[in-house]
Amino acid sequence: MNTQLPRLVLALTIVALLGYWGWRLFSGMEQPLREALPDLGALASYLFGIVGLLVGLWLIAFLNHRLAFMRWMLRPETAPFYWIWVCVMAWLVFELLQLRTEAVPEFVDENLLVTGVLLVFVIGYGYVADYLRTRRDQLRLMQQTTEAELTALRAQVNPHFLFNALNTIYNEAQRAHNDPVADLIGQLSGLMRYTLQEATRPTTSVESELAFIEKYVALQRVRLPESAKLRVTLRTDSGGQPGEPNPLQMAPLLLIPFVENAFQYGISLEHTSYIDINIEVEGRQLQMQITNSRPPGLGQKHGAGTGIPNARQRLERAYPAWHSLQISHTDKSFTVNLRIDL
């Protein structure tokens, strides 16, 4: 409602203005028009002439800004080219007008005046358009910096403080002989460290990505009850050699969306359910297989998430020709097969 009203007022204003000018034009023409009433064609061509002139003027100014102003005026060392061009254009326009008036000397001052008006319009248009463009860019830039600063601020809950605090809590849990809690804090710290730090880099070691998934699964597992109806297995193998961890690098956080997905849709507390994850690196090839159950009731939720499409997109970008992703499902199970040549 609030945005509609000003627009309506604007439309009314424009209509009123054009109507007023039209009426003015018409009333001035009324007398000759009445005399030459059958000659409507002349009126039409007269109006067309005016509209055509305005459109032509605007077009010249527009093209001048796009082609000449943007090319030369933005840098001081090329600015003279622009002014040379403006002079040439002025000369051309003047000669064109001269041609139209058949170079009669009495019309020279009139032609000069018209050329001048045109020039002022074209040059003015250039400056105004440029001002609008820079202002728009500035606004966008400001918005972007604000966003970037916000994200940076959010990420900067001083990591030193965070992990030292976690370490203190870890110590307290151990002192109280509460090993499960201590372990959980250890895992949580690992997860946070990875997402805050490693994952912000373009690539990370395969080892740390797999360790991240292990911690994630461990944390998820504690949240689930111990039950014979529930099975979560995870096997990872980075394929490294003794004393030298696997030197292979990969884009971070590529695998976790599929694991998250399995936990979101594969686990039910009422029905028998399972998740089996196997991630292996052999040579330069990473292979991941995730199979999970599709317990009734949770199946309808499927498709609402954006995790898998996003993951697919990131895979496309990071390993365009070097990966294959197969997702298949039956009524009872859901399987993801991913292979990446790192």
Add this chain to the structure above:
Amino acid sequence: MLHAIAIDDEPAALEVLSRYAEKVPFLQLDQTFTSTTNALTYLHQHRVDLVFLDIQMPDLSGTDFARLVAPLQKQIVFTTAHADYALEGFALQALDYLLKPIEFPRFLQTCNRAYAQTTARLGQSSSIFVKDGYDWVRVDLSEVLFIQSDTNLLFIQEQTRQVSTRMTIAEMLATLPSGQFVRVHKSYIVSLRAIRKIERHQLTVGTVTIPLAGSYREVLEQRLLG
């Protein structure tokens, strides 16, 4: 026995290390320090094999301290709450790099690595300690023929005995020093010296035949030639 000290400005961090050190039979944490000044004097007067060193400390940073004591040739293990990647290059000269909160298996790995290096430096054959049930078993690495993994159990095969321990193969890979061992299969690590025969898809270690996976073949050949 490894003699160690720990330096950290936070008492809580030192408590964790002390508690862990008590659990490791071959490690003795002789002293802990909350400032580098006292540690420096101690280092000059006592036998120390291993220094656990925090990086962010108010007076003198861990890295500066490490530079200062570099001539003493102690094994340094950095402990830090937050990894700083500018440090990575420097940390390579250190024995290890532990991120807080430090978990025990990771701590044990570091100690084993330090132990293997120290025993090797003293002219003894290098060895590590693993836990077999409630017992700590010393494994002389030169006696090991191969190591086999079976889900969460590892079987360490020596000439005359077999040791089983609750460990993943990834943990073992991180514990073993480089050079002496090579991985030849998803579940097998063999001692390079113990290999008797290499065939296309298998190799013989001692009297046992072990599968050789295609993806590990290249590494094995490189190790044997280089």
